[in-house]
Amino acid sequence: MDLTTLLGLILGLGAIVGGYLMDGGHLSSLIIPSAALIVFGGTFGAVAAGFPGHVLKSIPQALGIAFKQTKRDSSKNIEEIVDMATVARREGVLALEQRAQEHPNPFLKDGLLMVVDGTDPELTRQILELEMDAVEHKVEGMAKVFEAAGGYAPTMGIIGTVMGLIHVLGNLDDPGTLGPAIAVAFTATLYGVMSANVIYLPIANKIKIRAKEQIAEMELMLEGILALQAGENPQLIKKKLTSFVSDKKATKNQPEEGALEGEEK
Template sequence: MDITTILGLILGVGFLTGAFVLEGGHIGSLFQGTAAMIVIGGTLAALMVSTPLEQLKQLPKILKIAFTHKPKDPLDVIDELVSLATIARREGILALEEKIESYDDDFFKNGIRLVVDGVDPELVRSIMETELSFIEDRHSKGAALFEQAGGFAPTMGIIGTVMGLVHVLSNLEDASKLGPSIAVAFIATLYGVASANVVWLPIANKLKVRSKQEILIRELMIEGILSIQAGENPSILGQKLKVFLAPANREKKEETAGREVGEADVETA
C-alpha cells in the first residue's frame, strides 16, 4: 500500500474543508449531489468519448498501481544480477536455466531465457528494448487518462456553475434566496477545480514517477543480463550497474553490497 497517495488525498480534502469551516462556513453546504453528478459524471463521460474501450478497461489496474504498487529496490536487482553473474562464471550460462522459473518478473525471465538459449547479444538487446518501449508506452497512456480527467473536470465544473446560474436568474422573484442559490451554483466549479488538482493530476504524476522507477529497473536488467552473457566479472558488473543510480542511492546498502560482491569474488576464484 502506497501511504503517500492515500495520505495525500486525505490531507488535501481535509485541509480544504478544514479551512472552509475555520472561515465560518458550514461543511454541509459543500455537499451538493447535482454538482457532483455534473462534474464526476461529466468527466467520466468525456473520458469514455475520448478513450478506446480497451484502454478504459485498464483503469482499475492503473488505479491499483497508484495506490498499492511497491517498486523493486534497484540495489536488490543489482545484487540478484551479480549473483547470476557469479553462477554463470562458475558453472556456465546454461546453469542459469534452473533459476528462470524462480522469478516472478516476466521481463527478467524472458531476458535470462534468451541468454540461456544462446541468442545473439544484439538480438537480445533489440528484443528487450523493444519490449521496454511498449511498456513505457502503456505507462504513458495510463497517466494520460488521469491527465485528461484533470483537464475535463474544471470545465465540467464551469458548465455546472453556468447551469446553476441560469436556474438562479430564471427565478429572481425572491431576492432573499439569490445569495444561497448562487453559492450552490459555484459548488460545481469548486468540485471541478478541486478534483483536478487534488485527485486527477496528482495521480497522473504519481503514475509517471512509478513509470520512471520501473523503466530504470528494466534498464538495469537489460544491461545486467547482457553483461552476464558477455561473461563480465561480477564485481565489475555490480559497480557498473550502480552508475544507473543517484550517488545517495548507491550508498544505501554500500557495506552490505560490498560484502556480497567480495564473497562472490572468492567463490569465483
C-alpha cells in the first residue's frame, strides 16, 4: 500500500477536524446525515450521470492505483533488456521465444513476441505506441472521474446550504433556533469543499502521477525492444536506455522556462 496517500488523507481530515475541536467545537456538530446525503449522494449521482458505465466500473481499479504502491525498477528493466539483447546477438532472436512467452509484463511480452515473429520494426513501434496510448487514455479517464467529483462536491455543498437556509427562513417564529439551524445548513458547504480538496482532487492527482510513471516505463521498454530488434550492441543499448532514464529525470527536475526568465530578470 502507498502510505503517502493514506497518511495524506488522514492528515488532511485530521487537521481540519482537530482545528475545529481546538476552537471548542463538538464532533457531533459535524455529523449531519442530511447534509452528507445531499453532498455525497448528489456528487455520486452527478458523476454517474456524466460518465459511461465502463468508466464508472473502473473506479475500484482507480482507487487501487491511488492506494497501491507499484514498484518500478528501471535499472532492473534495463539489465533484463541488455541480457536479452546479448542472447539475441549470440543465438538469434528465436532464442528469446520461450522467455518472451513466460514474461510477466504484458507490454514487454507483446513487444518481444513481435520481435521473435519478425514483425517490421515500424509496425512494432506503431502497435506498442497504440498500446501506450490506450493505457494513458484509460488511466486519464479514471482520474477525470475524481476530478469531476472534486468539481461537483462544492456545488452540492452550496445547494445543501441553500436548502438549509430556506428551511431556516421558513421557521423564523422561533429566533432561538436560528443559530443552530444556520450552523447545520453550512455544514453541507463544509462537506463539499472538504471532500473535494482533501479526497477527490488529491486522488485524481495521484492517479495521473502513477499514469506518467507507467508510461515512462513503457517508453523505456519500447526503446529497448526496438534496439534489440535492430541488433544493436548490448552495451550501446544499456548506455542508450540509461541516458534515456537520466534525461527523463533531468526534464522532470528542470525549472520551467518562465521561472528561469524570472530569475534572469
